[in-house]
Amino acid sequence: MNEKLVQSTGNGLQSSIPKLNVAVIGAGLVGSLAALNFARKGYEVDLYEYRQDIRTAELVQGRSINLALSQRGRKALAEVGLEDEVLSTAIPMRGRMLHDVKGNTSIVLYDSCTKQCLYSVGRKHLNEVLLNAGEKFPNIHHHFEHKLSPFQEDAEAKADLIVGCDGAFSAVRQQMIKNYGFNFSQEYIEHGYLELCIPAKNNEFQMPANYLHIWPRDTFMMIALPNQDKSFTVTLSMPFKVFADIKTPKDLLEFFIKYYIDALPLLGEEKLIKDFFKSKPQYLLSIKCNPYHYESKAVLLGDAAHAMVPYYGQGMNAGMEDCSLLFSIISQTGITLDKALLQFTESRWRDAHAICDLAMYNYVEMRDLTKRVTFKCRKFLDTTLFRFFPTIWVPLYNSVSFTSMPYNKCIANRKWQDKILRNIFYTILSGALVTATALYVTNL
Amino acid sequence: MNEKLVQSTGNGLQSSIPKLNVAVIGAGLVGSLAALNFARKGYEVDLYEYRQDIRTAELVQGRSINLALSQRGRKALAEVGLEDEVLSTAIPMRGRMLHDVKGNTSIVLYDSCTKQCLYSVGRKHLNEVLLNAGEKFPNIHHHFEHKLSPFQEDAEAKADLIVGCDGAFSAVRQQMIKNYGFNFSQEYIEHGYLELCIPAKNNEFQMPANYLHIWPRDTFMMIALPNQDKSFTVTLSMPFKVFADIKTPKDLLEFFIKYYIDALPLLGEEKLIKDFFKSKPQYLLSIKCNPYHYESKAVLLGDAAHAMVPYYGQGMNAGMEDCSLLFSIISQTGITLDKALLQFTESRWRDAHAICDLAMYNYVEMRDLTKRVTFKCRKFLDTTLFRFFPTIWVPLYNSVSFTSMPYNKCIANRKWQDKILRNIFYTILSGALVTATALYVTNL
DSSP states (O other), X not given: OTTOBOOOSTTOSOOSSOOOEEEEEOOSHHHHHHHHHHHHTTOEEEEEOSSOOTTTOSOOOSSOSEEEEOHHHHHHHHHTTOHXXXXXXXXXXXXXXXXXXXXXXXXXXXXXXXXXXXXXXXXHHHHHHHHHHHHTOTTEEEEOSOOOOTTXXXXXXXXXXXXXXXXXXXXXXXXXXXXXXXXXXXXXXXXXXXXXXXXXBTTBOSSOTTEEEEEEETTEEEEEEEOTTSOEEEEEEEEHHHHHHOOSHHHHXXXXXXXXXXXXXXXXXXXXXXXXXXXOOBOOEEEEEEOSEETTTEEEOTHHHHOOOGGGSOHHHHHHHHHHHHHHHHTSTTOBHHHHHHHHHHHHHHHHHHHXXXXXXXXXXXXXXXXXXXXXXXXXXXXXXXXHOTTTOOOHHHHHHHSOOOHHHHHHHHHHHHHHHHHHHHHHHHHHHHHHHHHHHHHO | OTTOBOXXXXXXXXXXXXXXXXXXXXXXXXXXXXXXXXXXXTOEEEEEOXXXXXXXXXXXXXXXXXXXXXXXXXXXXXHXXXXXXXXXXXXXXXXXXXXXXXXXXXXXXXXXXXOOOEEEEEHHHHHHHHHHHHHTOTTEEEEOSOOOOTTTSHHHHTOSEEEEOOOTTOHHXXXXXXXXXXXXXEEEOSEEEEEEEEOOBTTBOSSOTTEEEEEEETTEEEEEXXXXXXOEEEEEEEEHHHHHHOOSHHHHHHHHHHHOTTTHHHHOHHHHHHHHHHSOOBOOEEEEEEOSEETTTEEEOTHHHHOOOGGGSOHHHHHHHHHHHHHHHHTSTTOBHHHHHHHHHHHHHHHHHHHHHHHHHHHHHHHTGGGSHHHHHHHHHHHHHHHHOTTTOOOHHHHHHHSOOOHHHHHHHHHHHHHHHHHHHHHHHHHHHHHHHHHHHHHO
């Protein structure tokens, strides 16, 4: 069984080796993309989703409404021929628009050199595009509102491979956690988030559309991403105890007047009060594990393998990149499935852990550092060096968001840059000290 | 329900407040000790164990045969009046006896000042003592060979409080892991262990009995603890790949001749070969979580809360100390159960995480550092300072093993000592440099 040869015939359905049955658990963004990839390789794919079909669902609960699509996600979409379709309705965000406590704004472009940008996409729309593309494959069988106990039910007994794309609370992973040697951690942060909305006004955006808006406030922050319908989805992130201290509409308005004065009229007092109190702040957690596979039988992709806090905008992109990597490995001629899955784990876990850590760190940076002088100096240095040496000096944010450089290498790259800047700094400092000493001694 | 007042009437069975029903899951060392503590406070206790009664079991599988009892475990046993009984049959170990690769031995006492020592106790015997003591309480009801799905079965539905003492793979914890805000990690190390035996010869110990024997070999090691029947239980710890490379009896003997030449005749070639190949090396893992409780409904103690690698000999001692702490909190007048459990989590998690980390670190120290000159120098400094300032300068190992200082404070204490030694070192070094410079300049 572990010696099964995986199909390596591109998207040809006429494979010379027996077709494998794949059960993909979870028809979210990563699951529906994985299903497409397997189908293109000629596998028989059963795609299971315990929620109803998102295309006919009224409301999608407990997940952010829009997402920032960047290079890694784009590449994975391009591989299944969907990049153009997705980008055609996405809203480019060219930089961060920072809102200070008085309501003044300033712009920090993501990439003033090569003009790369993030794209705001609706989760529901993107999922629909992926599912619709899957409908065209006779070898993808959709099963919505179908709850599975993995490794147990008949539906899966026939599967040669189970692909767990079932998110941060993955049931597939819950089975794997019992295996010896399965390393795992789940870490909640003491901050929660709550989504609000800045509606369109006279069918127009109420703020400049082509930016990711950030209101950094040291220990907490608010961000806003533009939607297709000219509204903004606003995410308020802060410690649970700060949420808990806002008990009445009066508390809430005072809080917004103090911290988010410019956003208040855009949100609308009445609507803000209604939106804020109708739902509880959501928990945020980081999940790491290793390995991602179990023999030739199961593999985890996306949040099931590496859920992260949302502050690098890489959760979806990293999950989609999992698909790129897995299918590039499976496409190697003659590789067996167990070896392919092992190779997937080995070449992925360090990068996945790295982006989980970066996401955690970027929360501090977004809410706090963006305001500091040291951060601005570094940003200026990075931008300048990037402009002159665009292939050599790629700043961390840019390498993560606008390249496919392995995440772990992005960090190594940054450490190398830190070292160079530090050496330059100390060289200048030593030079100054030597000069000062010489002058002092001369004057003695 | 969360407002239940816990009983604070010592061991009086005539409490003025309604009796609580407690379900203790797991009748191992920590579970049977916890049951005793609850019973002494007048609770109705159901003690569930999925294995058979250890007192009638032929063989206890998958757990080490003997253990090093130290201060924290002794204190917890004293609290239920069992310390003397346990110590009467335990074997004191006054220090480490180090065996080098040629078979030469040297002794490092644990405490040459106050003469404190570890005690080697048999797991089975200790468990028996605890269960027998429990039999005397009419309010403890034993249920052996009883497998539970926590939170689900009738047996537990009637319990006011579920106490998870069900070890590293705790089923109680498996329910709690689904709760929002439950932080958890499990980390396997790449080393496994296998137990061997040096039998008694002519009804005598084959090595000096009052030591913990260590054969440090850099990347792996072997240790031996004395048993009541004058045998030694020997534990071989090494990377799984080193185990895997020993494929034949010939490989095994060559390996022992190379690394453990003095142990070979004591183990006996034939018996060694039989013992080594009859079982597979066992996995070792570290488990951390936080919180340890769920409202007023459940709490985790011992390995279920904080499994650790066995290299500080603190797994059992830390689990027993959990009982000391929990019952000292519950004994506070007027405290409600939910507040008691919250206080238990808050005052315990940092210390439990600390001992998990120390245990991991001590594995490196035992197998590697004990041989190094720097380690010996530090040991000498520590011992000397401890001798002169026995209440001020307690070395790390001694504070962990021979005091009840919170584990986290033991580490803080060590950092403070490191800082002082480092400052002394740099002061001396700077003094020497200044002197040398002055001499050099004078001669210019």
